[in-house]
Amino acid sequence: MSTPNGVSAMGTGSGVLVLADVTRVHGRGPTAVHALRGVSLTVGAGELVAVMGPSGSGKSTLLNLAGGLDHATAGMVAVEDMDLDALSAAQLAAVRRRHVGYVFQDLNLIPALTAAENVSLPLELDGATACIARRQAREALAEVGLLELVDRFPDDMSGGQQQRVAIARALVGDRRLILADEPTGALDSETGEEVLRLLRARCDAGAAGLLVTHEARHAGWADRVVFLRDGAVVDETAYAVTPQAIATSS
């Protein structure tokens, strides 16, 4: 069961996100902290992978590395076949803007901007014309069922609606990699479930999703669940079709 380096090794080049034998060490010498130890993980198009583990197991480090917000000490992180370590700062920023969508627990919506403006902002930052950015933002908001609220400000929306705006912002444009860190935050269980349904639907439509959560019920939406402990992958479960699931667990 415990083969920390081998469990999820899948060869490179096949996934939207590939981590190959990734190690992240904070500090050096005797006080060095190994946040990740030789983690390999591939997330393909159409796949939602959940990462679970106790606090301090390396979940957030994994997500930060996948999004190019942090650098690996050893090993390789690739998004859409681009080795993030080989990119210049400007190239890396472009990958983050164009290919990666983030959904965080604190939504980071800008209160002075409407839903549509919040969603179109990353596109405009990336040089899209206001007209194209706005059209794509409307499409993304329509996809999360908020077309009628495009001109609302975040403060005039419910928590669930705000979270859907944050998801629309993560999905806008051609992003194929979605990184979600406890995306249901403080939402109640029904609204939280809607968020997971949206992520699931987006992955079913071809995106690659990496979800970090401590909620088993949310991880249940994933195709695979990877368990981290002390910075290493200790196990993972694959979804297998067995129609008898209900009968055998009753």
Add this chain to the structure above:
Amino acid sequence: MAIRQGLLALLDEGPAYGYALKTLFEERTGGTWPLNIGQVYTTLGRLERDGLVESAGQTEAGHPLYALTAAGREEVSAWFSAPVPRERAERDELAIKLALAITAPGVDVRALVQVQRSESMRVLQELTRLKANADSEGDAAWLLVVDRLIFDAEAELRWLDHCESRVVRLAAARKKHRSAAAGTRVSTR
């Protein structure tokens, strides 16, 4: 117990015969708990003996019909208004296994917890997939049952996390204890 109360609740809606009760029960609980027709007739016999159910003629096809007595109706309304007793009478194999493992020499409790965690997670994934593919209106009763199983699996996973952190803390405390004891021996030498 649930079959007995379930049949009474269905009969509260009108007289029915055995096979119809079996079908109704399965439909209304989303097919999660298939009944054996023999079980249904045995239960009806006991309910009749206990004065909660009485014979009410037969269908055109000759199936014996059952109806609730006044006592039976009282029993149904008591059931719907009272909580289900929560003392766990049945033996919980997993709890027994972990309790024994924690004190048994040579058992890797963290590995045991992880094996169980993966299994429970796999079940949770399957249940979630069933739910994801269901029709939220047409399958409403069945979805409630699925949700129940999902929350059960989640509770088990949370409990496993709790067990693991407890085991880790215990191991750390023992280690500290041992090194403190070793320190004492050194100083007295």
